[in-house]
Amino acid sequence: xxEVRRSTVIDAPIEEVWRILRDFNGHDRWHPAVAESRLTGxxxxxxxxxxxxxxxxxxxxxxxxxxxxxxxxxxxxxAIVESDVPLNDYVAHVALKPVTDGRRTFWDWRxxxxxxxxxxxxxxxxxxxxxxxxxxxxxRALVSGSASxxxxxxxxxxxxxxxxxxxxxxxxxxxxxxMETVQVPPPGSGEIRLRHTAIGVNFIDVYCRTxxxxxxxxxxxxxxxxxxxxxxxxxxxTHLRVGDRVGYACPPVGxxxxxxxxxxxxxxxxxxxxxxxxxxxxLLKAMTAEFLLHQVHPLQADETVLVYAPAGxxxxxxxxxxxxxxxxxIGATSSPEKAAAARAAGAETVILxxxxxxxxxxxxxxxxxxxxxxxxxxGRDSFGHSLRALAIQGHLVxxxxxxxxxxxxxxxxxxxxxxxxxxPNFGHYTDTPEKVHEITSRVFDALRAGVISVEIGQRVALxxxxxAHRDLEGRSTTGSTILIPGESS
Amino acid sequence: MAEVYTxxxxxxxxxxxxxxxxxxxALPAWHPLIAESRIEGGAPxxxxxxxxxxxxxxxxxxRxxxxxxxxxxxxxSYSILESHMGVENYVATLKLTPVTDGNRTFAEWxxxxxxxxxxxxxxxxxxxxxxxxxxxDALKKHFGT
Ligand SMILES: NC(=O)c1ccc[n+]([C@@H]2O[C@H](COP(=O)([O-])OP(=O)(O)OC[C@H]3O[C@@H](n4cnc5c(N)ncnc54)[C@H](OP(=O)(O)O)[C@@H]3O)[C@@H](O)[C@H]2O)c1
Numbered sequence: 001x002x003e004v005r006r007s008t009v010i011d012a013p014i015e016e017v018w019r020i021l022r023d024f025n026g027h028d029r030w031h032p033a034v035a036e037s038r039l040t041g042x043x044x045x046x047x048x049x050x051x052x053x054x055x056x057x058x059x060x061x062x063x064x065x066x067x068x069x070x071x072x073x074x075x076x077x078x079a080i081v082e083s084d085v086p087l088n089d090y091v092a093h094v095a096l097k098p099v100t101d102g103r104r105t106f107w108d109w110r111x112x113x114x115x116x117x118x119x120x121x122x123x124x125x126x127x128x129x130x131x132x133x134x135x136x137x138x139x140r141a142l143v144s145g146s147a148s149x150x151x152x153x154x155x156x157x158x159x160x161x162x163x164x165x166x167x168x169x170x171x172x173x174x175x176x177x178x179m180e181t182v183q184v185p186p187p188g189s190g191e192i193r194l195r196h197t198a199i200g201v202n203f204i205d206v207y208c209r210t211x212x213x214x215x216x217x218x219x220x221x222x223x224x225x226x227x228x229x230x231x232x233x234x235x236x237x238t239h240l241r242v243g244d245r246v247g248y249a250c251p252p253v254g255x256x257x258x259x260x261x262x263x264x265x266x267x268x269x270x271x272x273x274x275x276x277x278x279x280x281x282x283l284l285k286a287m288t289a290e291f292l293l294h295q296v297h298p299l300q301a302d303e304t305v306l307v308y309a310p311a312g313x314x315x316x317x318x319x320x321x322x323x324x325x326x327x328x329x330i331g332a333t334s335s336p337e338k339a340a341a342a343r344a345a346g347a348e349t350v351i352l353x354x355x356x357x358x359x360x361x362x363x364x365x366x367x368x369x370x371x372x373x374x375x376x377x378x379g380r381d382s383f384g385h386s387l388r389a390l391a392i393q394g395h396l397v398x399x400x401x402x403x404x405x406x407x408x409x410x411x412x413x414x415x416x417x418x419x420x421x422x423x424p425n426f427g428h429y430t431d432t433p434e435k436v437h438e439i440t441s442r443v444f445d446a447l448r449a450g451v452i453s454v455e456i457g458q459r460v461a462l463x464x465x466x467x468a469h470r471d472l473e474g475r476s477t478t479g480s481t482i483l484i485p486g487e488s489s
Numbered sequence: 490m491a492e493v494y495t496x497x498x499x500x501x502x503x504x505x506x507x508x509x510x511x512x513x514x515a516l517p518a519w520h521p522l523i524a525e526s527r528i529e530g531g532a533p534x535x536x537x538x539x540x541x542x543x544x545x546x547x548x549x550x551x552r553x554x555x556x557x558x559x560x561x562x563x564x565x566s567y568s569i570l571e572s573h574m575g576v577e578n579y580v581a582t583l584k585l586t587p588v589t590d591g592n593r594t595f596a597e598w599x600x601x602x603x604x605x606x607x608x609x610x611x612x613x614x615x616x617x618x619x620x621x622x623x624x625x626d627a628l629k630k631h632f633g634t
Contacts, residue, residue, distance in 0.1 A: 008590035009498055097597065100617075101497035101625060106595040108586065136590060 001089075002124050005110040006132035012143035014098040014105045015232055015242065018074045019186070020139055021094060022231075023161065024066045025052045030138045033057055033130055041065070043164065043486050044258060046195065051081065060084035067091070071195075071229050072243025080113075087123060088114040107136065159186035161193075161231075163259035164485065165221045166465045171211030174469040177222070177256070179462070184259040187234030192264040194246065198280035199255050200225030201460075201468050201481035202313065203377070203402055204426075208253055209469065212405075216253045223255025223483075225284040227276035237264045239433075245270050249284035250430060256465055258485035266436050271444055278447070281480035282317075282454045284426070286443040287436075288399070289317040289452070291429040293325065294442075296422050297373045297395050301326030306362060306371035306389060308332050308378045309402065310342035310350065311478045318375050319345040320452045330365060332358055332382075334475060341478050359388035370394060370417075380404035390417045397422045402473075455479030462486070490578075491609045492601050495621035499594040501632035503587040506594045507563045509628065510583065513541055513555050519631070520624045522546055540570065549573045556580065569602075576602040576612065596625055 010017050020030060025045040028037040035055045040063075042050035051065045062083045069076040075095035080087055092111035099106055109132045115123040160183040167180045187193045205223055208216040216222055227247040230240050240246060250266040270279050292314075293299045305322050309315035310331030323329045323346030331347035333339055339350040351361040362371055370391035376382050377400025386396050394417055398406060414421065430436050446452045457479035460468045464483075471477050499506050509519050514534035516523040526543035528534050534541070535558055542552045552571040557564070564584035569576060581600035588595050598621040604612055 006589045007587065007595070009588055009593070009595070097496060097595065098494075099496050099498055099595070100494065101622060104498070106496070106498070106586070106588065133590070 001112050002115055002120050003110070003112050004124050004127045004132070005108075006128055006136070007106065007108045008133075008136040008140075009099060010105045010107055010136070010140055010143060012105060013103050014074060014096050016143055017105045017107065017139060018071075018096055018242075019159065019161075019232065020142060021096065022046060022069065022071070022074075022076070024050060024069070024076065024078070027052070027135075028054060030142050031131075031135050032138055033134055045162070047486050056085075070243070071231055074242075085123070085126075086116050086119070087127070088116075107139075109135070160184060161259060163257055164462065165254075165257035165260075166223075166462065168209055168216060168218050168220055168222060170218050171209065171216075174209070174466040174473070176209060177466040177469060179465075182221075182257070184257075185261050187232055187237075187261050187264075189235045190237060190263055190265065191234040191261055192237055192240055192246075192267060193231045193259065193261045194226075194228040194267075195231055195259050196226045196228040196255070196257060196485050197276040198227050199223055199257075199462065199483040199485070200249070200280040200282075200284055201458075201465075201472060201483060202284050203400060203472065205253075205256075206469055206473055207401075212401075215251060221254045221256050221260075223257070224251055224253055225249040225280060226255040227270060227279040227283075231259070233264070240264055240267065240269065245276065247274075247276075247279040247283055249287055249426075250436070251427065256462065256483065258462065265433055266430070268433075268436060268440065274444060274447065277456060277459075277482060278454050280482045281456045282443070282447070282452075283440070285313040285480060286317050286446070286452055287430060287439045288314050288426055289321050290439050290442055290446075291426075292318065292375060292397060292399065292424065293321050295429060296397055296399075296424045299325045299327050299373065303372040304328045304330065304366055304369065304391070306330045306332060306374040306376075306386075307342075307347065308374075308376050308382060310345060310347050311338035313477075313480050314377065314400075315375070316341070316345045316455065316479060317452045319347045321446065322346070323348070324451045330362060330371065332362075338478060353385070357388075358382070358385040362389040366391075373397065375399065377401070378403050379406045383407070383409070387413060387417065387419065390419050393418045393420075395420045395422065397424065399424055456482055458482070459484060490601050491604055491613055492599070493613050493617040493621065494597070494599045495617045495625065496595065496597045497622070497625040497629065498588065499596055499625065499628050499632055500591075501594060502592050503563055503585045503594040506596065506628060506632065507560070507585055509631070510585075511535070511558075511560070511565070513539060513558070513565065513567070516541070516543055519627060521627050522619065522623055574612065575608055576604050578603045596628070598624065 025039040028034045037054035040051045053063045063081045064078045065081045067077045077093040080090040090113035095108045097106040163184045165182045166177045207213040208222045230244045247270045248267040305327045307318045310319045329347045331342035331350040342350045349365045372391050373395045374386045376386045379401025381403040383406045458481040462483045462485040514528050524544045524546045529540040532539040553567045557566040566582040569579040579602035583598045586595040
């Protein structure tokens with residue numbers, strides 16, 4: 001075994017050097033010995049397992065595979081899997097460390113390999129000087145602005161990284177959800193740049209896609225919920241650091257992407273015991289259940305609550321949390337399978353409105369009392385039934401319209417029950433870091449205590465977002481749907 | 490848990506810098522804040538587990554225990570047993586790495602500890618600045634730039 005070890009100091013902040021090095025397939029933009037490189041075996045350059053297939057300026061072909069990459073310790077390792085140069089069993093490690101005394105960067109590059117007998121010295125020198133030292137000089141020139149290799153179109157000097165996103169070119173059906181390659185800019189003031197690991201799908205994404213809500217102006221990327229890793233941090237962001245594992249459930253839209261740059265204020269660090277997939281599957285839905293049951297209608301133990309879509313995303317968590325609070329939960333759904341899921345989530349009674357109307361069934365199972373509170377996010381098809389299923393002085397919380405807009409109603413209709421109506425909006429309960437912190441703390445506590453649980457009913461490749469929407473609108477999902485970037489469809 | 494991290498470049502080969510700082514009892518010889526030091530019970534100063542009892546120039550007294558020492562990695566870790574600083578579970582590591590380009594040394598000094606929340610930012614800046622950076626500045630001065 002030969003061991004080669006080189007290190008240097010670069011006169012630039014570590015974030016700047018790491019941005020150049022972390023792009024495993026981007027070495028042809030800066031390394032003088034690399035002619036051209038392409039990525040195989042994975043979709044993203046920062047995905048462990050990806051292979052860079054490149055030619056050296058001397059004509060030799062080399063394939064190297066990414067073994068590990070950490071944005072937190074700013075290091076990666078890789079191995080040669082095929083090569084015209086006999087660097088057998090070659091494994092290399094690149095690590096950056098900040099020099100706090102002067103905002104510089106220490107860069108360590110080392111490897112071990114087995115050269116053929118007699119060629120040890122020649123090959124060790126090739127690696128040490130031809131690859132490592134030459135790489136040091138090139139990056140040094142690049143960060144000091146005297147780079148000569150600016151021919152490459154997407155040069156890292158511009159600071160953008162390449163990602164994939166679902167771009168809606170015009171409002172419409174699920175077929176408008178099309179994957180495109182996008183440039184993700186470096187974060188500006190108050191912003192961060194993220195790599196997503198899991199993305200939550202919510203019914204609001206459907207309203208954005210169709211244009212029913214004006215949150216997405218085409219061309220635009222839908223999605224308001226995801227988990228991921230902080231790649232870089234813009235000026236003025238103090239609560240997050242590079243490498244932090246984070247989550248969010250907030251506007252602006254743009255979550256259906258492998259990478260994104262966004263305002264940092266409502267993004268927060270995930271607790272260690274909450275996985276990325278759990279966060280993506282639950283943040284927006286559980287936060288909604290939290291404020292519905294504690295702020296919009298502080299639920300009492302002696303109340304009867306009717307929950308629509310009780311096997312779905314928000315509805316399932318409403319059932320779990322409401323039954324934990326001691327209320328009697330009635331679920332209203334569309335199939336026996338979903339009824340079983342609703343019962344498992346804590347619904348004491350489940351009704352399947354059909355030949356017998358919803359209100360008749362609710363009155364029957366409550367001995368004519370009706371529901372004290374109704375959580376109705378179905379909208380057009382349910383609103384009238386909900387009004388008739390309310391108890392006297394009951395509270396109808398209309399918080400969505402999965403079947404279409406509720407339409408126009410005469411307020412006089414409420415007098416038959418002395419009813420109260422609420423139409424809460426997620427944004428108003430979660431628009432400051434303080435509110436987000438309070439709600440998510442209660443959500444994480446509830447997850448830990450088993451008050452609510454996450455059911456990932458559908459795990460779908462990001463590229464297949466259209467299928468995820470078809471299923472959600474087709475009422476065929478249970479629990480939560482998440483999208484995973486980088487997986488092939 | 491509070492964390493402190495300070496790093497610097499010293500203009501001498503790592504072997505030479507290591508020779509200056511390796512002795513757990515040698516703080517007064519290279520660190521400007523330390524007035525005198527002794528190893529308790531006459532133990533060798535490179536024996537893991539030995540305790541140094543030293544006095545700062547401002548009069549404070551600190552006892553620290555050697556947790557690890559590696560001549561191969563040029564690194565040493567220690568914990569605070571007793572001090573006036575108001576820290577608990579304090580563990581620090583001082584580590585040198587050669588910079589092959591220019592035959593210099595990358596020096597890192599880091600610590601983790603618990604303390605009262607209101608004291609944290611002051612402690613982090615004192616330890617990172619006066620103690621760690623102060624030590625590096627003295628080494629930089631000694632070895633020249
Ligand atoms: N106001 C807010 O701040 C807020 C926040 C979050 C979510 N929401 C709303 O909460 C609702 C649930 O969101 P989610 O993401 O958790 O979705 P979801 O409940 O998992 O999926 C929607 C469910 O609605 C039911 N549904 C009834 N009629 C439907 C129709 N015509 N088309 C499609 N679905 C129909 C279906 O359940 P069954 O088969 O059981 O009927 C379906 O599975 C949405 O309306 C959403 O807009 C509102």
